[in-house]
Amino acid sequence: MTRSCKELIINQLVLVLSLPVIFGYFGLTAREPILSLSQDLDPSQMYELGRHKMSSGKMCEMLKLQKKQKRMCRRGKGVAESLLExxxxxxxxxxxxFKSERWNCTLGQYREHLLRKGFKQTSFLYAISSAGLVHAFARACSQGILDRCTCDESKHLENRKAWLWGGCGDNIRFGLKFTRKFLKRARKSGKDVRAKVDQHNSRVGIKVVKDNVNTTCKCHGVSGSCTVKTCWLQLAKFHAIGRVIKYKYETAIKVGAQTNQATGKSQLVKRQKQPKPNNHAHVHVQSNNLIPKRGDLVYMEDSPNFCRRTKHSPGTSGRLCNKGKNCDIICCGRGYNVQHITVKRACQCQVIWCCKVNCKRCETEEEIYMCK
Known part of the structure; x- marks a missing residue:
């Protein structure tokens, strides 16, 4: 086998491992996957897609989108690439x-069954999906990937301090506008309770990105002085967005539906045990106290424990854990097996002037712990 063939195969394998949508993908509606690829792609297609050699039109066909969303995908340069991102x-x-928890975001064949349920995990998926859309498209504008927008120069904002708007800010306004329009194209009905829950959680993800925009500044002046500052809007790192949504997941509220007597429309309300009415008194609960806030993640059903393999997850058997930290939780009390492995790492590194580092390869014996 020639060297070029070997390199091509290695590149394809790396791409297969790096594309999350092949074995684990999720959508933004309970019925249809949105940001996902077909699972029956051959390696050459995956390689071509990963290198962005494929035309945007063809990429839009491979992305599992609804008809109106496909039209949005084809409308401009860079939209398909940004959806994939x-x-x-x-x-x-x-x-x-979720890397240290029983459910570690393993989707793939379990995705469809998971999205049919109103678990807390499903709520997180909807929120992180919409947040990813806003983040990817706002950043794509500033990077010149999209031809429908540019940097956000924030000319609409008033400057009352001693600095100027400038630089190349992330176009938050475009990211928000595109995401809301894109998700609106996916909605089939907003009347049933599950649709309201999914829409609510999607809006939570959008709100988190919007609320975590920072003003970044750079000084200009002689000898490092800061006579003039140029400032621009910048998105928070997506890890920070993920941490906020994860906290909202931990404090998610279980909800149901209740008909508003004034409007006749159903609305989401917190589920809580109501005191039993007796013959002498009628207990009235203020509905305003039961309505979840805009920033709360909500769910409808209690999650399974994810210990054993079901249609919702592969279980935790065979999962790696950290002894003394999370093995008891992840292994669900079943215990773990200990394996000894040999690990090669760079060691005894020396810096050679000016720009070269020489290292030796050292072998160490390590223990790993796998759930039974």
Missing amino acids: ASKLSLYECRYQ
Whole structure:
């Protein structure tokens, strides 16, 4: 086998491992996947897609979108690439936030069944998905990937301090506008309770990105003085967005539906045990106290424990854990097996003037712990 063939195969394998949407992907509606690729792609297609050699039109066909969303995908340069980036960004963050828990964002064949349920995990997926959309498209504007927008120069904002708006800010306004329009194209009905829950959680993800925009500044002046500052709007790192949404996941509120007597429309309300009425008194609960806030993640059903393999997850058997930290939780009390492995790492490194580092390869014996 020639060297070029070997390199091509290695590149394809790296791409297969790096594309999250092949074995684990999720959507933004309970019925149809949105930001996902077809699972029946051959390696050459995946390689071509990963290198962005594929045309945007063809990429839009491969992305599992609804008809109106496909029209949005084809409308301009860079939209398909940004959708793919949003999908990867969201899934990587989901895996990062849940890497030490029983459910570690393993989707793939379990995705469809998971999205049918109103678990807390499903709520997180909706929120992180919409957050990924806003983040990817706002950043794509400033990077020149999209031809429909540019940097946000924040000319609409008043400057009352001794600095000027400038630089190349992330175009938050475009990211918000595109995401809301894109998700609106996915909605089939907003009347049933589950649709209201999904829409609420999607809005939570959008709100988190919007609320975590920073003003970044750079000084200009003689000899390092700061006579003039140029400032621009910058998105928070997506890890920071993920941490906020994960906290909201931890404090998520269980909800149900209740008909508003004044308007006749159903609304989401917190589920809580109501005192039993007796013959002498009628207990009235203020509905305003039961309505979840705009920033709260909400869910409808209690999650399974994810210990054993079900249609919702592969279980935790065979999962790696950290002894003394999370093995008891992840292994669900079943215990773990200990394996000894040999690990090669760079060691005894020396810096050679000016720009070269020489290291030796050292072998160490380590223990790993796998759930039974």
